[in-house]
Amino acid sequence: MPLLEISHLTHYFGGLRAVSDFNLSLEHGELIGLIGPNGAGKTTIFNLVTGAYKASEGSIKLEGQELVGRSPHEINSMGISRTFQTIRLWGQMTVLDNVRVAHYHSIRYGLMDVFLQLPRYQKQEREIEEHSRELLRLFKLEHYAYEPAMNLPYGVQRRVEILRAMGGRPKLLLLDEPAAGMNPNEIGELMDFIHWIRDEFDLTIWLIEHQMRLVMNICERIKVLDFGETIAEGVPEEIQNNPRVIEAYLGEQGEVA
Amino acid sequence: MDLNFLVQQFLNALQLGSLYALIALGYTMVYGVLLLINFAHGDIFMVGAFLGVFGSMVLNLPFVPTLLLSMVLTAILGVVIERVAYKPLRHASRLSAVITALGVGLLLENGMLALTGADPRNYPENFIVTETYDVAGFSISNVKILIIVLSILLFLGLYAIVQRTKWGMAMRAISYDKFAVPLMGVSQDQIISLTFILGTGLAAAAGILWGVAFPVLNPYMGLRVGWKAFIAAVVGGIGDIRGAFLGGLLLGFVEIFVVALGQPFGISSTWRDPIAFALLLIILVVRPTGLFGVARRQKV
Numbered sequence: 001m002p003l004l005e006i007s008h009l010t011h012y013f014g015g016l017r018a019v020s021d022f023n024l025s026l027e028h029g030e031l032i033g034l035i036g037p038n039g040a041g042k043t044t045i046f047n048l049v050t051g052a053y054k055a056s057e058g059s060i061k062l063e064g065q066e067l068v069g070r071s072p073h074e075i076n077s078m079g080i081s082r083t084f085q086t087i088r089l090w091g092q093m094t095v096l097d098n099v100r101v102a103h104y105h106s107i108r109y110g111l112m113d114v115f116l117q118l119p120r121y122q123k124q125e126r127e128i129e130e131h132s133r134e135l136l137r138l139f140k141l142e143h144y145a146y147e148p149a150m151n152l153p154y155g156v157q158r159r160v161e162i163l164r165a166m167g168g169r170p171k172l173l174l175l176d177e178p179a180a181g182m183n184p185n186e187i188g189e190l191m192d193f194i195h196w197i198r199d200e201f202d203l204t205i206w207l208i209e210h211q212m213r214l215v216m217n218i219c220e221r222i223k224v225l226d227f228g229e230t231i232a233e234g235v236p237e238e239i240q241n242n243p244r245v246i247e248a249y250l251g252e253q254g255e256v257a
Numbered sequence: 258m259d260l261n262f263l264v265q266q267f268l269n270a271l272q273l274g275s276l277y278a279l280i281a282l283g284y285t286m287v288y289g290v291l292l293l294i295n296f297a298h299g300d301i302f303m304v305g306a307f308l309g310v311f312g313s314m315v316l317n318l319p320f321v322p323t324l325l326l327s328m329v330l331t332a333i334l335g336v337v338i339e340r341v342a343y344k345p346l347r348h349a350s351r352l353s354a355v356i357t358a359l360g361v362g363l364l365l366e367n368g369m370l371a372l373t374g375a376d377p378r379n380y381p382e383n384f385i386v387t388e389t390y391d392v393a394g395f396s397i398s399n400v401k402i403l404i405i406v407l408s409i410l411l412f413l414g415l416y417a418i419v420q421r422t423k424w425g426m427a428m429r430a431i432s433y434d435k436f437a438v439p440l441m442g443v444s445q446d447q448i449i450s451l452t453f454i455l456g457t458g459l460a461a462a463a464g465i466l467w468g469v470a471f472p473v474l475n476p477y478m479g480l481r482v483g484w485k486a487f488i489a490a491v492v493g494g495i496g497d498i499r500g501a502f503l504g505g506l507l508l509g510f511v512e513i514f515v516v517a518l519g520q521p522f523g524i525s526s527t528w529r530d531p532i533a534f535a536l537l538l539i540i541l542v543v544r545p546t547g548l549f550g551v552a553r554r555q556k557v
Contacts, residue, residue: 050440072439082440090433093426101426105442111451114422115414125421168442 001064003028003204004049004172009058011041011048018044020228022058026172031198031205033219035212035239037248040225042208043085046174050082051075062172077105081170083161085177085208091150095141095160098149099132102167132167138200139163155186159193166201173197175207179214187211191218216240224248261395266517268401272470274509275408278502279463280486281493282415283456285501288490289432290452292351293343296358298460299483300365301338303476305331305461306468307369310378320385324465328458335457336450344449362479369476379472404466411459412502419498424451432496492537494550503548511536 004026011019019041026032034042047053049060051072060067067075081102090098107128113121136142139159144152149160158178165173178194179187191214198205209215215222216236224232224239226248232239239245280302287295305327312323342361346354388399419425427443428451439445467482468474485508493504511533516526524532541547 052436052440071444073442073444076440076442084437088434088437090430090437092433093429097426097429101423101430101438101443102441104423104427104444107423114418121422125423128423164441 002026003030003063004206005059005061006049007059007061009045009048009060010056011044011053012056018228019048022225022228022230024223026204026206028171028204029198029202030221031194031219032207032221032223033215034206034208034223034225035210035215036225036231039227041228042225043176044228045225046082046176046208049075049174050080073105076168076170079169079171080174081165081168081172082174083158083165083176083178085180087154087157087161089149089157089161089164092148094146095149095152095163096129096132096136096145098160098164099135099167100128102164103128103131105168135163135166154181158182158190162193162197166197170203172204172206175205175209177208177210179209179211182211184213187214190214194218262517264395264397266513268397268405270510270513271405271506272401272509273513274506275405276463276467276470276505277482277486277489277508278505279408279411279459279466280482281490281501281505282412282498283460284487284490285493285495285498286428286452286456289496290428290449291343291347291354293354293358294487295343295456296355296483296487297338297361297365298456299479299481299486300362301331301335301457301479302460302464302467302483302486303369303474303479304334304365305457305464306474306478307373307378307464307476308461309380309465309468310373310474313380313384314378323384324462327465328461331461331464332454332458335453339449339453344446362483366476366479373476375475378474380468385469400469404470407462407466411462412498415455415459415498418455424448428452488534488537492540492547494547497547497549500547500549507548508533508537 002025004024006022006024009019009022010017022045034045036042044053048055049067051067051070051074055068058068062078062080065078067078090101093101107124109118109121109124112118133142133145136145141156141160141163144156144160149157152160162173162175162178175194179190182190194205194207195218197203207215207219219236222234222236222239223230224242224245231244231248232242234242280298283298283301284295287293287298308327308330309323312318312326318326338361342357343354346357385400385403389396390399419428424447427438427448430441430443431438431445431448435445467478486505489504489508490501491504492507493500493502495501512529515524515529515532519526519528519532544550
């Protein structure tokens with residue numbers, strides 16, 4: 001069974017068709033890319049998969065379970081985490097607390113456990129703290145643990161956002177333009193980093209990106225979207241030479257240098 | 258003006274201030290997660306006080322069970338109000354929600370008036386037996402100490418929940434960025450319900466303690482007290498629970514000491530509110546976000 005199976009996904013904003021008959025089958029461990037010009041509907045698809053929007057038509061299945069109609073927090077607890085195009089960390093909270101919040105769905109204690117300070121509460125909070133610190137250590141961010149997230153350099157905030165997404169112990173990680181605003185050096189590091197988290201956490205990764213260098217280098221498969229429609233799909237070499245893709249990006253007369 | 262007088266006024270100020278503080282916490286918490294000014298909150302405080310009358314006079318319960326009963330029932334009322342009146346408006350304009358809150362307040366006031374009549378109520382005499390202790394020459398009443406200590410304990414309990422539990426952290430996260438919160442696995446409905454449970458529970462405790470300190474309960478008692486606690490929350494920096502508590506205490510001190518220190522100068526006690534609020538206005542002019550508030554960017 002594929003990890004994620006999207007069939008005939010269509011979404012309207014009022015009368016505007018933002019996504020039209022989108023299909024995708026994602027196997028465990030894959031690393032795939034979704035590209036397309038601005039406004040093609042890429043982020044809308046992420047919002048549909050994570051439940052931020054409810055799909056108008058079609059189905060999204062995670063390990064055979066339907067996601068359409070479920071609330072975002074349920075979908076997150078089933079194993080999908082994401083980052084955002086513009087950083088959406090909780091800026092005034094410390095890095096450690098940002099990660100701890102992302103563990104929310106795995107905690108099972110109740111109000112009485114807290115009022116009476118029962119071991120269940122203390123044990124679970126301790127486990128979260130330990131897991132959060134373990135993640136910080138693996139990401140080499142432990143020295144930022146008590147720093148409010150908004151005080152960190154931009155590139156570090158990007159990594160903290162991915163770190164926070166890992167707090168929910170996802171199977172599938174959605175990265176929305178992870179390289180946005182990064183310089184070529186940082187993009188190089190990010191590529192290694194994405195490979196590393198996939199192997200380290202046994203993840204499946206689906207990313208949206210405009211940086212062609214990153215997409216063509218690390219994605220095993222690429223889908224291209226234009227005005228809500230899938231116009232191409234394949235391995236990076238196929239995409240680079242596909243005339244429809246070139247047209248969508250550069251206009252009809254264009255050439256890829 | 259002797260020292261004993263000052264000590265008495267200090268205790269009075271702490272007592273009044275901690276009651277304002279308990280109520281202000283509810284305003285500030287709801288504002289933190291929903292950006293809603295819950296104008297029914299003062300009336301919820303009144304319902305808490307009246308449930309105390311129900312517990313003590315009708316069921317003949319002693320103080321502690323009455324307090325717990327009132328806190329639990331009022332918390333349930335708070336959750337019901339949120340579900341029925343505010344939740345359907347969560348995506349409507351904020352003005353609609355505020356007007357609804359005013360309407361809920363009117364409903365509670367007049368509902369209570371219809372149920373219990375206009376005669377002022379009070380708690381039975383054996384509810385809390387007032388005793389006065391002599392400590393190093395100062396006379397100190399057990400009621401004041403009870404109110405001050407209980408308020409501080411309730412605040413510390415709330416602070417621990419906000420700082421050290423998953424819900425508290427999610428509450429803070431919601432107040433910074435609502436969109437990202439459910440996508441990180443947090444159920445927003447759960448957090449909102451819990452916010453109402455805690456906020457209205459504390460208001461009920463304040464209602465009962467108020468009735469013990471000032472034993473004249475009527476269905477409109479929540480209006481003035483509620484407004485004042487709201488102002489205390491704003492002065493403290495709305496959205497921050499430390500600010501609400503401090504703002505409540507500050508308001509209590511200003512009110513009591515305007516009267517106490519004004520008397521020798523022939524300033525009558527009717528000047529209490531005008532002077533108190535003028536001072537608070539000056540604080541807001543100097544620090545528009547309140548004592549603990551942080552300016553937040555808003556998309557208009």
